[in-house]
Amino acid sequence: MAFRKLVELSHDFFFGFLLPHLPNSYFVVLLPILGGLIVGPLIYKLAPEAKGDGISHIMIALQMKMTLEGWQWWKKTMRRS
Known part of the structure; x- marks a missing residue:
């Protein structure tokens, strides 16, 4: 408000x-x-x-999220085997 x-x-x-x-x-x-x-x-x-232009911060966050999701997928896969 x-x-x-x-x-x-x-x-x-x-x-x-x-x-x-x-x-x-x-x-x-x-x-x-x-x-x-x-x-x-x-x-x-x-x-x-x-501060920052925003676009680079968004790209880094998306890359980290994808990397984190990939890491979590790999950990789940390794636990199953």
């Missing part, structure tokens, strides 16, 4: 307050940069475990 409220507040700030006060439309490019400059330090300080 709090996360949803923060998203709504940031949306209202950037698109309801800041966007209409920009001198021309080229400053729209600066809005994501400003958002990144705000969110980047917050993530760095409050959630240091949320």
